[in-house]
Amino acid sequence: MSRSKTTLYSKVHRISLAESERDLLPFFEALDKLPAGRRNAALFAAIRNGQGAAQAELARTESVKTSKAIDALLDEFE
Numbered sequence: 001m002s003r004s005k006t007t008l009y010s011k012v013h014r015i016s017l018a019e020s021e022r023d024l025l026p027f028f029e030a031l032d033k034l035p036a037g038r039r040n041a042a043l044f045a046a047i048r049n050g051q052g053a054a055q056a057e058l059a060r061t062e063s064v065k066t067s068k069a070i071d072a073l074l075d076e077f078e
Contacts, residue, residue, distance in 0.1 A: 015028070030042075031043065
C-alpha cells in the first residue's frame with residue numbers, strides 16, 4: 001500500500017530574468033531539462049541554501065505601489 005502525499009502548499013510563480021540576473025540563466029535552463037521531481041528537489045535545495053540571504057526582502061513591509069516606486073528609483077542608480 002502506498003502512502004499518499006499531503007500537499008501543504010502549492011503556488012505557481014512566473015519568473016522573468018532581466019539583464020541584471022543574467023548569471024542565473026544557466027541555472028534556470030538546467031532546471032527546464034529536469035523531470036518534475038528532480039526539478040522540485042533542485043529548487044528546494046536552492047531555496048533552503050539561500051533563504052537566509054532573502055530575509056531582508058521577506059521583512060520588507062511596504063505596499064506593492066511603494067515597492068514598485070522604490071524599485072524604479074533604485075533602477076535609476078544602476
